[in-house]
Amino acid sequence: MVTVADTTLDGRCPTGNMASRWEQRQRDLKLVAPHNKRKSTIIVVGTGLAGGSAAASLAELGYNVLSFCIQDTPRRAHSIAAQGGINAAKNYTNDGDSVWRLFYDTVKGGEWRARESNVYRLAQLSTSIIDQCVAQGVPFAREYGGSLANRSFGGAQVSRTFYCAGQTGQQLLLGAYQAMMRQVNAGRIKLFARREMLDIVVIDGVARGIVTRDLVTGKFETFAGDAVVLCTGGYGNAYYLSTNAKTCNVTAAWRAHKRGAYFANPCYTQIHPTCIPVSGSHQSKLTLMSESLRNDGRVWVSKSKDDSRSPDQIPEDERDYYLERRYPSYGNLAPRDVSSRAAKERCDEGFGVGQSKMSVYLDFSAAIKRDGEDVIRAKYGNLFHMYERITAENPYKVPMRIYPAVHYTMGGLWVDYNLQSNLPGLYVLGEANFSDHGANRLGASALMQGLADGYFVIPYTVGDHIATRKLSPVSTSAPEFGQALSASKSRLEAILNVNGRHSAEHFHRALGKIMWDHVGMARNEKGLLKAIDMIRQLRDEFWKDVKVLGSGESFNQNLEHAGRVADFLEFSELLAYDALCRDESCGGHFREEHQTSEGECARNDDQFCYAAAWEYQGVGQESILHKEPLTFEECPLGTRSYK
């Protein structure tokens, strides 16, 4: 049923010894001389870990950087919300870690659906990230003697996670932000805050600029450059309720896709197991409780169905510590997708707890008994505080209630080993690309990837593009800029002109429900077909019945939101379609038709060991599938078991 392209996609990885591939690529990449760097302009969209670190590092090299963010300041990008930590193969703990083991854990964690060469490079670069961040003044947790502290995270049997209390993402982001602001001060970065990217401009097949809207004045603007670097995050908000910030959206990536960039593996979505459950229909977003809590918290439900006793009334032998029961060697630290499905399975079977029966307990009483409340407070105090603020329950006394929620998206724009999309000159970094996590991301690996891409990969690879492709000078007066600008303008005008009955929020919630019900933690063919139908209907309704007040020439948050919802309504169909076409289970993509007798993922390597990169054909038109075959040399295809 699916249209497959004749040729396969090539990730353009170096060949030969895995450990020296990145070194070899660095040798092959052409350099740009300092005086030519000063003449080159690079557009970086987004200021999270990937965008902030890329903008800073490129500016340090001497490029002119134009940096754009949707927030009022670059320091607020959603990387800031990552709590638990960042992985690095430092082996400071002497517990057997190595670059190879981090590489292996990541490939295995991603169910052999990531590109091996990229993952190996990621593991190699992980150690430099920690060095770089410490040099910037990131206050990583320390032992009393002054050396760095580590903790464990899901999917690993070693302690390789570096952390800053429960605010690791915040501290790493502020490090990148500060490095960036230093370059703003030096005049090497021009900062454009409260700007939303609405299109990229392609001239002669090469990405040469972007169209943005100033969110304060409503003015449309165009910017030209020698390369465009998208660091615009993931698309989790397609589900409406997710742990993503409210402004997280797919617009930049989707517009790039509509201009020819392939979108890879959109069906790989991560549902995080430890989130605060939904409390009512007013819920506007979900809050994550760091996975690090599973170091000390034990997950359980009652052994009897519809047990309405309060948790302290349920004696020890009537409790089902289902993660410890099903996965004895990893226990409560089983990877995210596995833990999430296990929670869903218990709740679907009627063992859920809380008023809605759609949650499970995360219990710290054993840890508090063992270490004392003070030790637990020192480790997780801010998380417990946050939990209490939201639920009005004291987790030191009563077990937390948690339920899975959409958290991270492994899919994204397709990129090669150099992080360049199939559109020359368009680079995609961080969560916005698809490359390193396969079908499931391990905890504390997103921060690692964003920073590896921004600090250590793009500074090398973007130069090669500028040096080898003889780019003719371009200005925003080129006709392509004018066309892209008027297309963006008329799209927003069209939204304003519908003047229907329902708010953008209404459509977003409706889309979220479709996605969660049919394209959520467990998917099947019937549901996916239904979802595609429903999305199409909803999209038609949106364009007939959306109501946005105010004008386009002012600060208009509802208009911004409506534009993003319109893109989610197009994108979500591709997500569901990709899920439908990937007729196997792997990582975050679980097809009910394909499971083992124990309810685990049943992969189909013979048919699906590839990255699915989709080529846009028009709204509602079936996309063309480009397959990038995945081969595994260092880390042969195996079974992913955490038993």
Add this chain to the structure above:
Amino acid sequence: METGSARPKAGLIDCVGLRWFFRLLSSSIGQKFVMGITGLLLCGFLAAHLAGNLLLFAGAELFNDYAHKLHEQWELLIVAETGLAVLFLAHIYLAFATAAGNGRAREDDYAMKQPKVPGRVIGANTWMFASGAVVLGFVLLHLVDLRLGMEGIDLRGLKLKDMKPFDATVKVLSNPISRVVYTIGAIILGIHLSHGFSSAFQSLGLNHPKYTPMIKLLGKIFAFVIAVGFASLALFVPEIWRK
């Protein structure tokens, strides 16, 4: 390249190497620093002044003796008085300068504003400028009464010239206007100090988890002693020694 804020062009103050000094005096932190230092030094003056004046309770002989000895060292007295005048003027000038800047920084007022510090209703810290102004009035009257009065510049018609210090003081304190102003002045001064004393330490950067609670307590005790001490002079001295 990365020096940030542009430095002003070299001028006279650069030639004499005082750029740093003017930078200090024009910066917010420098101003608070000077405010704190002058405040604390004035606290020292208050303590000494109160100690001397408490001799009023001991009787005419001891007090006159004390005053006499003080005035014998007139060279030192000139230095001390000049120093005090500089401290006062700097303190007052900075009060005006920072208050003006602070007022401008808010621009539009809130329709409603409530404190969030637990237990804080309207503290001394809200009224530092106002309490300072009252204290200034009190000090000026005090100078008119005794400093000028004793010199024979009799603005208030108290006829203190040629009187012994003890008698002159008792006469001033017996004057109903002075008595009320001195009592209220002393209490307002106490309120001013109850924030000012510990606040000065904070402005000087002397904040430490071990010592700050003690400094805060000390500030309250000091404020109480100064207020009660000076007020008691106005309240009781005339009662005890009225002839």
Add this chain to the structure above:
Amino acid sequence: MNHTSTKALNLTLKIWRQAGPDQPGALKSYTLTDISPDMSFLEMLDVLNEQLIAKGEEPVAFDHDCREGICGTCGVMINGQAHGPDSATTTCQLHMRRFSDGDTILIEPWRARAFPIVRDLVVDRSAFDRIIQSGGYVSVNTGGAPDANAIPVPGHAQQDAMAAAACIGCGACVASCKNASAMLFVSAKVTHLADLPQGQAERSKRVLNMVATMDSEKFGNCTNTGECEAACPAGIKLSNIAQMNREYMKAVLFSCE
């Protein structure tokens, strides 16, 4: 928490409405019924906005993003208190159970000369960026950093630095200060970097430049009322301001800067 509602609330809201930076603004009253006590404050505003859109009135503009208390985007004055009545809580983490049925809630934007109003409850806090830009970093380029464990950082220094670095840049300190002073914000960054060995090389230059920028952005001075500390959702302590005072005087008097 000293008060907890469990039943649905009926509320009167008085909200500052202002169409643009140069437009006049005024408080406008709205009534809301049947508000769940489990809603966050921002979800309550979402409900209001949905009702306004349905009625054909322009919704209230307010800044918000992560809605989990870390990004620092949200922040309004609620009944005259920055981020509302709870301590160590951002507006997005404040829940309606904290209010009572029949309450009138007054909502205003942060007010400071340095934070001009963009629209309704949204203000422009880019002055904070300019302060960081003037020195709130360690000047180290990417690449070539020594091994992370090469310079030990004593546990207490790291903890002090982390406590200061936790600032979310929301601006509640400025909003709550009677002088609209930014000292708590600036001192948090000065302290964070002064406490770590990595921050030593630029220690003097940093504090001089950041304070100069802070002053030129027209923030007020500190009068040690402690309101900033009480309003801070990230628990930044007043002692940071004392440390900044110290750092500044040391830099002015003893450094060559």
